[in-house]
Structure formats: C-alpha cells, structure tokens
Amino acid sequence: MTVLTIPAWGVAELVEREPERPGLGQVRVRVEAAPVHPADVWVHDGTLAALLPDAPSYTPGWGVAGVVEEVGPDVVDLAPGDPVLGLSDWFDTFVGTHASSVVLPARAVGRRPGGLAAAQAAALSLNALTARQALDLLDLPTGATLGVTGAAGGVGGFALELARLRGLEVVGVARETDRGFVEGAGGRLAMRPDDDDADLAEALRAAAGGGALDAVLDTAVLGAPALDAVRDGGVFVAVTGPGTPASEREIRVDTVHVVGDGSQLAELALLATDGAITARVAAMFPLAEAADAYRTVAQGGLRGAVVLIP
Numbered sequence: 001m002t003v004l005t006i007p008a009w010g011v012a013e014l015v016e017r018e019p020e021r022p023g024l025g026q027v028r029v030r031v032e033a034a035p036v037h038p039a040d041v042w043v044h045d046g047t048l049a050a051l052l053p054d055a056p057s058y059t060p061g062w063g064v065a066g067v068v069e070e071v072g073p074d075v076v077d078l079a080p081g082d083p084v085l086g087l088s089d090w091f092d093t094f095v096g097t098h099a100s101s102v103v104l105p106a107r108a109v110g111r112r113p114g115g116l117a118a119a120q121a122a123a124l125s126l127n128a129l130t131a132r133q134a135l136d137l138l139d140l141p142t143g144a145t146l147g148v149t150g151a152a153g154g155v156g157g158f159a160l161e162l163a164r165l166r167g168l169e170v171v172g173v174a175r176e177t178d179r180g181f182v183e184g185a186g187g188r189l190a191m192r193p194d195d196d197d198a199d200l201a202e203a204l205r206a207a208a209g210g211g212a213l214d215a216v217l218d219t220a221v222l223g224a225p226a227l228d229a230v231r232d233g234g235v236f237v238a239v240t241g242p243g244t245p246a247s248e249r250e251i252r253v254d255t256v257h258v259v260g261d262g263s264q265l266a267e268l269a270l271l272a273t274d275g276a277i278t279a280r281v282a283a284m285f286p287l288a289e290a291a292d293a294y295r296t297v298a299q300g301g302l303r304g305a306v307v308l309i310p
C-alpha cells in the first residue's frame, strides 16, 4: 500500500508499506477518495505539533470513501466489496486516511449507496458528520433560530442544510457571493462583516428579523463576537477548544468533538444520494500530488472539498 507520510514539518513523502490485517472489530478499506481538511494542513505545517505524540512521521487524514477489502474475524455487518465511507478518530489513534488503504474500527464505517461517487462521499465523511453531531449537541426544538458562522464552508454548509431538515430557522454568516448557496439551502444570509467584530452580532440579529438568536454554531471560530448574537439562556457550540468562548448570560457553551459513527455516516450518504444535502467537491488530486492539495486547502476560500484520489 502507498501511504503519505510527514517525516518533518512541511514535508510530504509517499512510502510503500505492507497492508495491515484488520483485527477484532476492524475493517480494511481500499481508499478511493480521502478529503484534505484544514486540520491536515495544520498537521503538515506543524501548527498542531504541540498536540501530537513524538513519532518518526505522521499520516494525516480523517475521512475516507472506498471499498471494504478485508474484515476482522468478528465483523458481520460489512463484507469485502461493500462500498463505504468512514472516519478515523485521528486525534485518538493517529491512523491517517491519506493512503491507498486504511484499517479502521468497523463502528466508524458505514455503507454508501452505489449511486454516491467516492469523491462526494469523502466530502461528507468528516464535515457532514461534524455538522450532524454539532446539531445533536445544540439539541434545539423545531422552529428555533440558529446562526451558523462559516455557512459556506465545509462544516457550516452541511450544518445549514441539516438544520433546515430538522425544522430550524437558519441564518448563515457568509459573503454576498455565497448568497445563492445559503438561500438555496433554505437559510437567510447574514453578510460577513469585513473586520468589525461588533457588526457580526448585529448582522446575525438583523438577518434573523431583529431579535437575538436561540443558538449559534460557530464553524468559523469567531468566538465571543458570535456569542453576542445569542439570547440569554441560549446555546453556543464551538468547533475547537481554543475557539470556545467563556459562557455568559446563562448561555450553554459547548464544543463538538466528532466521533466516527458508521450508522450516522450511512444516513448522511443516503441524504446526499437523495439530494437533501449537497456534497460539494472543489478539486481532486492524485495522492502523488498531495502537496498541491495541501497548498490548495491552505490558501482557503474553497467552496467544497479537496479530495485525494490514490
């Protein structure tokens, strides 16, 4: 198998290794597509160095879509040949999907309908699952008003669509050029202020009809200025520890930590196949050109996933 390794910050090398055999409760997936996320870039460039254990090299990659190659002795609900999508709980295991095959816990791997292309499924694997689990954490009643920052981004875009499917009123913070996407997903656009933090809460409240919002999901990691838009006693969910503001005004403040869940991934794959959520793919790169893929993600401004194809 071919594996992308990072032996030093900023360096990416492909190495050949013997494929691992799946153990109890595990499956080996032949990777057809694996997304590159901002966190992969931060592993590559050393931004996350303080969080990583000492190791000769790292292989990044959270999400994956592919086909089951081999299953562990006790795995009965997946079989070789099944098209799947999955998630590596990377910060717990450091097992990366930027490779031609990967061994994952079977519980983190779900079936993918044959009609859903691997690149699209890969686009769902981390970001749609994070959005879904963030909405679970928000736990809002039907009709509640939710603000989503980074609404045109990877996690935010899925959050917008999934929130509407749950019957929430959604306001998405994004650029004017993203209006079509935000409104197409059933949300209202709150124009992203250029740099004045004070304008953010005002923009969210104005787009919501004037009052404070019941909740905010802060995928753009804006922190306290986004919290200002939430009503007293509302809910705020952040996507990173450092981006989680202190609670105030009896607002429940939480941080989502995505966990691989094959059943939830399978549900998301069905929603994408039905057109209820949109798996956007911005670019595809061969695994051998991973360095270019990482550079593309590092530049930002993407509207859709960057996907590696082994």
Ligand SMILES: NC(=O)c1ccc[n+]([C@@H]2O[C@H](COP(=O)([O-])OP(=O)(O)OC[C@H]3O[C@@H](n4cnc5c(N)ncnc54)[C@H](OP(=O)(O)O)[C@@H]3O)[C@@H](O)[C@H]2O)c1
Residues within 6 Å of the ligand: 037, 038, 039, 126, 127, 130, 149, 150, 151, 152, 153, 154, 155, 156, 173, 174, 175, 192, 219, 220, 221, 222, 238, 239, 240, 256, 257, 258, 300, 301, 302
């Ligand atoms: N906790 C977890 O389990 C988990 C899981 C997955 C991801 N994450 C985190 O979630 C975050 C988002 O990931 P992603 O893949 O969705 O990233 P992304 O696709 O780059 O989306 C981020 C969005 O935020 C917008 N944004 C950036 N700065 C902004 C600002 N100052 N004001 C308003 N909007 C701003 C960007 O808009 P422009 O493109 O227009 O600049 C972009 O649309 C990352 O920090 C990632 O590490 C956490």
